[in-house]
Amino acid sequence: xxxxxxxxxxxxxxxxxxxxxxxxxxxxxxxxxxxxxxxxxxxxxxxxxxxxxxxxxxxxxxxxxxxxxxxxxxxxxxxxxxxxxxxxxxxxxxxxxxxxxxxxxxxxxxxxxxxxxxxxxxxxxxxxxxxxxxxxxxxxxxxxxxxxxxxxxxxxx
Amino acid sequence: xxxxxxxxxxxxxxxxxxxxxxxxxxxxxxxxxxxxxxxxxxxxxxxxxxxxxxxxxxxxxxxxxxxxxxxxxxxxxxxxxxxxxxxxxxxxxxxxxxxxxxxxxxxxxxxxxxxxxxxxxxxxxxxxxxxxxxxxxxxxxxxxxxxxxxxxxxxxx
Amino acid sequence: xxxxxxxxxxxxxxxxxxxxxxxxxxxxxxxxxxxxxxxxxxxxxxxxxxxxxxxxxxxxxxxxxxxxxxxxxxxxxxxxxxxxxxxxxxxxxxxxxxxxxxxxxxxxxxxxxxxxxxxxxxxxxxxxxxxxxxxxxxxxxxxxxxxxxxxxxxxxx
Amino acid sequence: xxxxxxxxxxxxxxxxxxxxxxxxxxxxxxxxxxxxxxxxxxxxxxxxxxxxxxxxxxxxxxxxxxxxxxxxxxxxxxxxxxxxxxxxxxxxxxxxxxxxxxxxxxxxxxxxxxxxxxxxxxxxxxxxxxxxxxxxxxxxxxxxxxxxxxxxxxxxx
Amino acid sequence: xxxxxxxxxxxxxxxxxxxxxxxxxxxxxxxxxxxxxxxxxxxxxxxxxxxxxxxxxxxxxxxxxxxxxxxxxxxxxxxxxxxxxxxxxxxxxxxxxxxxxxxxxxxxxxxxxxxxxxxxxxxxxxxxxxxxxxxxxxxxxxxxxxxxxxxxxxxxx
Amino acid sequence: xxxxxxxxxxxxxxxxxxxxxxxxxxxxxxxxxxxxxxxxxxxxxxxxxxxxxxxxxxxxxxxxxxxxxxxxxxxxxxxxxxxxxxxxxxxxxxxxxxxxxxxxxxxxxxxxxxxxxxxxxxxxxxxxxxxxxxxxxxxxxxxxxxxxxxxxxxxxx
Numbered sequence: 001x002x003x004x005x006x007x008x009x010x011x012x013x014x015x016x017x018x019x020x021x022x023x024x025x026x027x028x029x030x031x032x033x034x035x036x037x038x039x040x041x042x043x044x045x046x047x048x049x050x051x052x053x054x055x056x057x058x059x060x061x062x063x064x065x066x067x068x069x070x071x072x073x074x075x076x077x078x079x080x081x082x083x084x085x086x087x088x089x090x091x092x093x094x095x096x097x098x099x100x101x102x103x104x105x106x107x108x109x110x111x112x113x114x115x116x117x118x119x120x121x122x123x124x125x126x127x128x129x130x131x132x133x134x135x136x137x138x139x140x141x142x143x144x145x146x147x148x149x150x151x152x153x154x155x156x157x
Numbered sequence: 158x159x160x161x162x163x164x165x166x167x168x169x170x171x172x173x174x175x176x177x178x179x180x181x182x183x184x185x186x187x188x189x190x191x192x193x194x195x196x197x198x199x200x201x202x203x204x205x206x207x208x209x210x211x212x213x214x215x216x217x218x219x220x221x222x223x224x225x226x227x228x229x230x231x232x233x234x235x236x237x238x239x240x241x242x243x244x245x246x247x248x249x250x251x252x253x254x255x256x257x258x259x260x261x262x263x264x265x266x267x268x269x270x271x272x273x274x275x276x277x278x279x280x281x282x283x284x285x286x287x288x289x290x291x292x293x294x295x296x297x298x299x300x301x302x303x304x305x306x307x308x309x310x311x312x313x314x
Numbered sequence: 315x316x317x318x319x320x321x322x323x324x325x326x327x328x329x330x331x332x333x334x335x336x337x338x339x340x341x342x343x344x345x346x347x348x349x350x351x352x353x354x355x356x357x358x359x360x361x362x363x364x365x366x367x368x369x370x371x372x373x374x375x376x377x378x379x380x381x382x383x384x385x386x387x388x389x390x391x392x393x394x395x396x397x398x399x400x401x402x403x404x405x406x407x408x409x410x411x412x413x414x415x416x417x418x419x420x421x422x423x424x425x426x427x428x429x430x431x432x433x434x435x436x437x438x439x440x441x442x443x444x445x446x447x448x449x450x451x452x453x454x455x456x457x458x459x460x461x462x463x464x465x466x467x468x469x470x471x
Numbered sequence: 472x473x474x475x476x477x478x479x480x481x482x483x484x485x486x487x488x489x490x491x492x493x494x495x496x497x498x499x500x501x502x503x504x505x506x507x508x509x510x511x512x513x514x515x516x517x518x519x520x521x522x523x524x525x526x527x528x529x530x531x532x533x534x535x536x537x538x539x540x541x542x543x544x545x546x547x548x549x550x551x552x553x554x555x556x557x558x559x560x561x562x563x564x565x566x567x568x569x570x571x572x573x574x575x576x577x578x579x580x581x582x583x584x585x586x587x588x589x590x591x592x593x594x595x596x597x598x599x600x601x602x603x604x605x606x607x608x609x610x611x612x613x614x615x616x617x618x619x620x621x622x623x624x625x626x627x628x
Numbered sequence: 629x630x631x632x633x634x635x636x637x638x639x640x641x642x643x644x645x646x647x648x649x650x651x652x653x654x655x656x657x658x659x660x661x662x663x664x665x666x667x668x669x670x671x672x673x674x675x676x677x678x679x680x681x682x683x684x685x686x687x688x689x690x691x692x693x694x695x696x697x698x699x700x701x702x703x704x705x706x707x708x709x710x711x712x713x714x715x716x717x718x719x720x721x722x723x724x725x726x727x728x729x730x731x732x733x734x735x736x737x738x739x740x741x742x743x744x745x746x747x748x749x750x751x752x753x754x755x756x757x758x759x760x761x762x763x764x765x766x767x768x769x770x771x772x773x774x775x776x777x778x779x780x781x782x783x784x785x
Numbered sequence: 786x787x788x789x790x791x792x793x794x795x796x797x798x799x800x801x802x803x804x805x806x807x808x809x810x811x812x813x814x815x816x817x818x819x820x821x822x823x824x825x826x827x828x829x830x831x832x833x834x835x836x837x838x839x840x841x842x843x844x845x846x847x848x849x850x851x852x853x854x855x856x857x858x859x860x861x862x863x864x865x866x867x868x869x870x871x872x873x874x875x876x877x878x879x880x881x882x883x884x885x886x887x888x889x890x891x892x893x894x895x896x897x898x899x900x901x902x903x904x905x906x907x908x909x910x911x912x913x914x915x916x917x918x919x920x921x922x923x924x925x926x927x928x929x930x931x932x933x934x935x936x937x938x939x940x941x942x
Contacts, residue, residue, distance in 0.1 A: 003200050006286045007209035008556065013527070015534055019496055019553035019575050025804055032296070043160050052164035056681055056798070060688045060859045061231050063800055067855060067863055068229065070538060072278050073285050074218050074531045078538060078551050080863050082893060083802035085793065104804050108553060112292075113285050120277040120296075121229050128230050128270050129163045131301075135269075135311045139189070139277075139299040144292055154292045165713065170684070172691055176653055176710035176732050182333055213327070213524055217388045217531045220329055224384060224392060227695060231688045235695060235708050237392050239422060240331035242322065261333050263422075265710060265734075317514050320600045321523035339647055346610070357474050366478035370641070370838055374702045374845045375545050377643055381698060381706060386539065386592050387599050388532050394706050396647035396736060399636065418647050420736075426606075427599050434591040434610070435543050442544050442584050443477045449583075449615055449625045453503070453591070456610040458602075468606045479870065484841070486848055490810055490867035490889050541852060545845045549852060549865050579867060579891075631828050634914045635837035660924070671788050680792035689859050700853070700906050701913050702846050740920075741913050748905040748924070749857050756858050756898050757791045759929075763897075763939045767817070767905075767927040772920055782920045 006075045015075050021108040026149035030115035032142030033098045034123045040134035041095035044126070055088045055097070058125040062086040062101055065121025069114045077109050084114075086122060099123055100145070110150050116142060163232045172232050178265040183306035187272035189299030190255045191280045197291035198252035201283070212245045212254070215282040219243045219258055222278025226271045233270050236262050241271075243279060256280055257302070267307045273299060320389045329389050335422040340463035344429035346456030347412045348437045354448035355409035358440070369402045369411070372439040376400040376415055379435025383428045390427050393419050398428075400436060413437055414459070424464050430456060477546045486546050492579040497620035501586035503613030504569045505594045511605035512566035515597070526559045526568070529596040533557040533572055536592025540585045547584050550576050555585075557593060570594055571616070581621045587613060634703045643703050649736040654777035658743035660770030661726045662751045668762035669723035672754070683716045683725070686753040690714040690729055693749025697742045705737050712742075714750060727751055728773070738778045744770060791860045800860050806893040811934035815900035817927030818883045819908045825919035826880035829911070840873045840882070843910040847871040847886055850906025854899045862894050869899075871907060884908055885930070895935045901927060 008014050036044065047054045063084045070078040083104035088097055101118030103111040123139045130137065147154040165171050193201065204211045220241045227235040240261040245254055258275030260268040280296045287294065304311040322328050350358065361368045377398045384392040397418035402411055415432030417425040437453045444451065461468040479485050507515065518525045534555045541549040554575040559568055572589030574582040594610045601608065618625040636642050664672065675682045691712045698706040711732035716725055729746030731739040751767045758765065775782040793799050821829065832839045848869045855863040868889040873882055886903030888896040908924045915922065932939040 003196070003290045004204050004209045004211070004286065005289045006214075007204065011204070011209045012556075012558070013210070013214050013530055013534070014557070015552065015555035017554035017575065019577055039160070047161050047164065047168070052161045052168045053170070053681065053684055054161070056684050057163075057170050057231055057688055059798055060685055061229065063798070064692070064856075064859055065229050068225075071535075072218065072222050072225070073282050074214055074535050075282075076285060077553065080551060080865060080892075081800065082804035082862065084800035085797075086799070087797070104802060106804055107551070112288060113281065116284065116296075117281055120281060124270065124274055124277060125230050125232075127273065128233060129161065131269060132162045133160045135301055135304065136313065137300065139273075140297055142296040143294065144288075147292065156293065169713075169715070170687055170691070171714070172709065172712035174711035174732065176734055210524065210527055213527050214531055216327055217528055220327070221385075221388050221535070228692075231692050234710065237394060237421075237708060238329065239333035239391065241329035242326075243328070244326070261331065263333055264708075317510070317604045318518050318523045318525070318600065319603045320528075321518065325518070325523045327524070327528050353474070361475050361478065361482070366475045366482045367484070367838065367841055368475070370841050371477075371484050371545055371845055373641055374842055375543065377641070378699075378702050378849070379543050382539075382543065386532065386536050387596050388528055389596075390599060394708060394735075395643065396705065397645035398643035399640075400642070401640070418645065420647055426602060427595065430598065430610075431595055434595060438584065438588055438591060439544050439546075441587060442547060443475065445583060445615075446476045447474045449618065450627065451614065453587075453613040454611055457608065458606055461606065470607065483870075483872070484844055484848070485871070486866065486869035488868035488889065490891055542849075545849055548867065551865060578865070631824070631918045632832050632837045632839070632914065633917045634842075635832065639832070639837045641838070641842050667788070675789050675792065675796070680789045680796045681798070682789070685791075685798050685859055689857065693857050696853075696857070700846065700850050701910050702842055703910075704913060740916060741909065744912065744924075745909055748909060752898065752902055752905060753858050753860075755901060756861060757789065759897060760790045761788045763929055763932065764941065765928065767901075768925055770924040771922065772916075775920065784921065 018108040023106050023108060024149045025106050026110050027104045028112040028115040029102045029146040030119045031100050031145050032119040032123055033096050033140050034126050035138045035140055036095045037134040037136055038095055040130040043133055054126060054129050058122045059086045061125035062118040062122030066103055066114045066118030069117040073113050076113050079105050079107050081105050112144055112147055175265040180263050180265060181306050182263050183267050184261045185269040185272040186259045186303040187276045188257045188302050189276040189280055190253050190297050191283050192295045192297055193252045194291040194293055195252055197287040200290055211283060211286050215279045216243045218282035219275040219279030223260055223271045223275030226274040230270055234266050236264050238262050269301050269304055332422040337420050337422060338463045339420050340425050341418045342426040342429040343416045343460040344433045345414050345459050346433040346437055347410050347454050348440050349452045349454055350409045351448040351450055352409055354444040357447055368440060368443050372436045373400045375439035376432040376436030380417055380428045380432030383431040387427050391423050393421050395419050426458055426461055489579040494577050494579060495620045496577050497581050498575045499583040499586040500573045500617040501590045502571050502616050503590040503594055504567050504611050505597050506609045506611055507566045508605040508607055509566055511601040514604055525597060525600050529593045530557045532596035533589040533593030537574055537585045537589030540588045544584050548580050550578050552576050583615055583618055646736040651734050651736060652777045653734050654739050655732045656740040656743040657730045657774040658747045659728050659773050660747040660751055661724050661768050662754050663766045663768055664723045665762040665764055666723055668758040671761055682754060682757050686750045687714045689753035690746040690750030694731055694742045694746030697745045701741050704741050707733050707735050709733050740772055740775055803893040808891050808893060809934045810891050811895050812889045813897040813900040814887045814931040815904045816885050816930050817904040817908050818881050818925050819911050820923045820925055821880045822919040822921060823880055825915040828918055839914050843907045844871045846910035847903040847907030851888055851899045851903030854902040858898050861898050864890050864892050866890050897929050897932055
């Protein structure tokens with residue numbers, strides 16, 4: 001099947017068998033950015049510093065979203081996550097917020113999808129809180145940064 | 158609060174009062190892309206044309222994800238969606254898949270977040286099915302394309 | 315598309331547009347049976363009459379399951395149900411339990427799937443509580459009994 | 472309590488203690504059928520062969536439904552499934568579709584309910600997509616086919 | 629049935645029929661308190677004023693929990709909430725936090741359970757974040773404060 | 786951070802790393818009470834003895850609610866519970882119902898939140914079924930009774 005492991009020899013989607021894999025420590029870090037207009041970016045910064053904590057709300061949404069990954073992504077295995085952390089970085093020049101989500105487990109499959117789902121839900125939540133000000137925001141460059149445990153490690157350039 | 162309607166005068170997050178708004182027809186279209194390596198793109202195309210229908214699975218995930226929007230985005234109102242449609246376009250030159258999600262309701266608030274959430278869950282599902290082949294995929298440019306109904310319409314350039 | 319309204323003209327699955335439909339009173343009744351071995355049937359009857367209220371647990375599961383219908387069935391519209399009722403009938407001769415689920419709403423689409431989902435979750439819950447005694451139980455004949463409201467009414471023979 | 476292990480000595484429902492059980496490989500296969508009228512059956516076949524992939528949608532719904540089992544069945548333990556596979560067989564003579572769902576885990580309790588729930592959600596999803604054509608469809612004979620691991624194995628005749 | 633409207637004339641639980649009720653504006657306010665030890669209370673205050681925003685996290689949890697009410701409370705009707713707001717008050721003398729949750733909808737049934745569920749989830753979330761310091765915390769006096777719309781209004785003394 | 790382990794050194798909420806902890810048997814018992822007016826209390830007792838089994842419904846809700854803990858409490862780890870039991874005690878003098886919820890797992894973190902969540906959902910469900918009779922009910926004194934496994938045991942006085 002051209003390397004499409006999520007489909008069997010007949011081309012039917014399935015949740016692949018990971019029963020024979022050993023439980024190992026697994027970690028994944030994903031990142032993504034949202035690009036704001038100047039007004040929305042200013043509102044986000046004003047909010048974050050004192051009241052109207054946009055990033056605080058987005059962080060909780062990202063953590064809860066990452067825990068829902070196997071509910072959202074049909075062929076993902078349910079996994080008991082042992083750690084979730086979400087960081088944000090602000091870039092005043094580009095009017096951008098970068099979100100990092102780190103997921104960890106001790107289990108039979110990797111946690112890339114959990115980290116990536118956390119990032120996307122976090123960015124969507126920022127979007128939601130600023131969309132009254134700015135309808136032109138763009139979520140850009142969500143990707144895997146690092147993956148440890150399992151068959152092979154990965155670090156993006 | 159600098160236009161941050163999702164926070165009250167004390168800076169506390171809330172789900173804003175839409176009770177006085179009238180029920181009107183609302184529509185939103187969002188889009189986003191995933192950029193694949195050549196091998197993953199070839200596998201996706203091979204799967205789609207015959208067996209291993211990656212985009213068919215992603216479409217269902219996007220539709221189900223859009224229905225979970227108010228569960229995922231903390232300050233979103235629950236909405237009885239009246240329509241959801243998801244389209245994919247393939248770009249052989251860029252090795253990219255573009256996802257479009259259209260959401261509609263007859264209700265008191267817009268459905269931008271539902272359309273955007275559908276796109277992000279659709280792209281994440283494509284990522285999941287191809288990640289065994291390619292760990293360098295990037296989800297790019299998720300944004301609102303069109304919004305009808307409510308206070309003001311919006312169409313992106 | 316041969317009458318397959320859940321697919322568009324390109325053959326892609328979608329949640330069909332019901333935005334132009336009027337809100338009307340809708341009602342559906344579904345039914346299904348579970349056939350038990352003599353021992354499991356006796357245990358269920360003993361439990362129901364005094365303690366170990368199998369049917370009481372199954373009724374709650376059926377009601378909660380029916381409320382999750384649009385989460386479970388990909389192309390179902392979310393609906394604010396206005397009534398759910400679940401009845402059970404015991405047939406001592408056949409060692410069978412029949413489950414009836416009635417769903418109602420005031421909305422734009424029918425509630426057949428809600429009634430049918432309620433029945434299936436109710437029967438599965440009975441199965442779960444008796445499976446330690448009997449692994450040969452069979453869930454049979456789940457079907458729509460009645461449908462009111464919408465384009466056309468339906469009553470099964 | 473007449474063998475009703477899901478109820479304590481006072482007759483109260485509980486989720487039984489499986490803490491002392493060892494983690495072993497567990498597998499269950501369940502099956503069920505849906506009987507269609509000739510027109511609905513023809514539409515399903517036409518859809519499946521090219522566009523309007525009814526069974527592809529039902530397969531994803533079955534997999535996602537099986538992952539929700541402990542949410543739906545009150546006294547079921549949550550389980551990290553290690554494999555889910557769903558197959559369909561078409562019977563042109565009877566106008567029937569048979570659904571098979573295989574669930575596996577490495578855990579302390581069996582996965583019969585996961586396999587059975589997958590089958591029922593798969594059949595409900597087929598029903599949903601064909602109900603505009605046929606309101607007389609019947610879901611028949613959902614039962615356990617095979618169970619491995621745990622106290623005792625089981626294979627149906 | 630002694631005024632137990634959630635049970636029918638045979639004593640069986642059901643989700644009562646509200647289909648004939650008119651959609652009116654409904655509002656409910658609930659409140660509850662959590663009593664902390666001196667050390668946990670100090671940690672909460674230190675966190676809230678600068679970093680470690682316990683109440684910010686609890687507010688989001690309360691809002692999301694209130695939206696899940698019909699999922700959690702078996703006989704509750706699903707309701708499209710139009711507003712949710714959560715406030716906290718600190719009592720330095722008693723080392724207590726009071727949570728207020730206001731829920732509103734335009735619908736056929738009241739939103740008392742949504743307001744009460746929001747309070748309980750908010751208090752549980754505070755408990756969770758402070759339980760490493762204090763295992764003797766107590767959640768006390770959760771009750772309805774106000775109810776508007778529907779058959780009768782209510783205000784607690 | 787003043788002992789607030791759910792926040793990192795920058796004051797940001799996270800789901801703490803439990804990956805290095807060993808899987809041990811964990812148990813927690815929580816309790817809480819609901820105080821009813823005389824009429825509501827009489828209705829509950831009348832229902833419980835024969836038909837209209839308020840406590841039977843509340844027990845199932847408590848069990849299902851406890852299984853949803855990590856969905857509801859943002860920084861809680863998902864845990865595969867191995868046992869859940871819910872008991873009720875009636876106090877005719879005070880017109881009170883006491884709920885006890887016992888949760889157990891073999892895992893890396895404690896199950897206090899699961900036991901406490903079970904109690905709160907159980908009490909909310911009782912409230913829901915009696916609120917047509919009594920709007921002055923109060924949920925009081927929800928707290929941890931016992932905790933075994935992990936770093937330190939705990940028993941309340």
